Amino acid sequence: MAGNGATTRRLLTLFPLHVTLIFLLGANGADAATSFSFANECSHPVWVGVLSGATSPQLPRTGFYLAPGGTSSLAAPSSGAWSGNFWARTGCAVDEGTGRLACATADCGSGDVACDGRGPAPPVTLAEITLAAPGxxxxxxxxxxxxxxFNLPVSIAPAHGGCQAAACAGDVNAVCPSDLxxxxxxxxxVVACKSACNAYGSARYCCSGDYGTPAACGPTSYSQVFKAACPAAYSYAYDDASSTFTCSAAATYHITFCPAT
Structure with missing residues (x-):
C-alpha cells in the first residue's frame, strides 16, 4: 500500500491507534480460534488479498482466486491474537511476456496469486480486523x-447474533468525483475511486502534520461522498464513531465481496 499521512500510518500499523488501544482494554472475549469465510457475490471474478499485521503470523494463504459465486475459508492462528486485512483485486491477468499476474485494481505487486506479505496499491476497499487472543x-x-x-463493495459480518456487520455495500464508483x-x-x-489523500497527498486530506489529531481533522467534501454511499465504513482516518465495530466469541467472520445492498 502506498501513500502519505494517514495512508502510510495504516500501512505500518494496519489499524488506527484508537483501535489498538481499545483492543488492549477490551473485555468479554472469545474462547476459541476464529475462522474467516469468503464469498464472491460479484458478477466477475476477484483475487483475494490477505495481509497480516506486523506482529501477527501469516495465514495459510496470502491470496487466492474466487470465481463469481465462489466461496473459500481460512483459519486464524489458534495460539494468540491476530490482526490483518482482506481485499479484492479485480481485472487480473497474467502478462504473456513476464508471466506475472497484474491486476487493474488493488494489485499487491507480488506478480502472483499469493501476495506474500505485500499490501494493496490504492484505491482499495479494505476489510480490517483485530482478533482477541482465545480465552x-x-x-x-x-x-x-x-x-x-474504493474499488468494490465489501462487508465483514461475525457469525454471532448479537454483533453487527460492518459494510460498504454502496457503489462509490458510480458517484466518484471526476478528479478521484x-x-x-x-x-x-470507472473501476475505482481514489481517496483525497491518495489523489492529493495533502496534510488536510491525509490527517497528518497539523491535521494529525481527531480534533483537527474532520470530514471533507470528498470524504462525505464516500460516507453518503457507505455510512458504516471509514471515510477518512478519524471517522471512528460510526465505523468501528466490536464482537466477542464470534467463531467465524464472513467477508463478502459485492454484498447485496
Whole structure:
C-alpha cells in the first residue's frame, strides 16, 4: 500500500491507534480460534488479498482466486491474537511476456496469486480486523475502510447474533468525483475511486502534520461522498464513531465481496 499521512500510518500499523488501544482494554472475549469465510457475490471474478499485521503470523494463504459465486475459508492462528486485512483485486491477468499476474485494481505487486506479505496499491476497499487472543476475555474489532479509496463493495459480518456487520455495500464508483476516479483504459468505465489523500497527498486530506489529531481533522467534501454511499465504513482516518465495530466469541467472520445492498 502506498501513500502519505494517514495512508502510510495504516500501512505500518494496519489499524488506527484508537483501535489498538481499545483492543488492549477490551473485555468479554472469545474462547476459541476464529475462522474467516469468503464469498464472491460479484458478477466477475476477484483475487483475494490477505495481509497480516506486523506482529501477527501469516495465514495459510496470502491470496487466492474466487470465481463469481465462489466461496473459500481460512483459519486464524489458534495460539494468540491476530490482526490483518482482506481485499479484492479485480481485472487480473497474467502478462504473456513476464508471466506475472497484474491486476487493474488493488494489485499487491507480488506478480502472483499469493501476495506474500505485500499490501494493496490504492484505491482499495479494505476489510480490517483485530482478533482477541482465545480465552483472553478481549473484544474483536473490525471495520470496512475507504481511507485508501474504493474499488468494490465489501462487508465483514461475525457469525454471532448479537454483533453487527460492518459494510460498504454502496457503489462509490458510480458517484466518484471526476478528479478521484480511476477509469479502465479499454472501456473508460470507472473501476475505482481514489481517496483525497491518495489523489492529493495533502496534510488536510491525509490527517497528518497539523491535521494529525481527531480534533483537527474532520470530514471533507470528498470524504462525505464516500460516507453518503457507505455510512458504516471509514471515510477518512478519524471517522471512528460510526465505523468501528466490536464482537466477542464470534467463531467465524464472513467477508463478502459485492454484498447485496
Amino acid at each position: 483472553s476475555g478481549g473484544l474483536d474489532f473490525y471495520d470496512v475502510s475507504l481511507v485508501d479509496g 476516479s480511476v477509469a479502465s483504459g479499454s472501456s473508460g468505465e
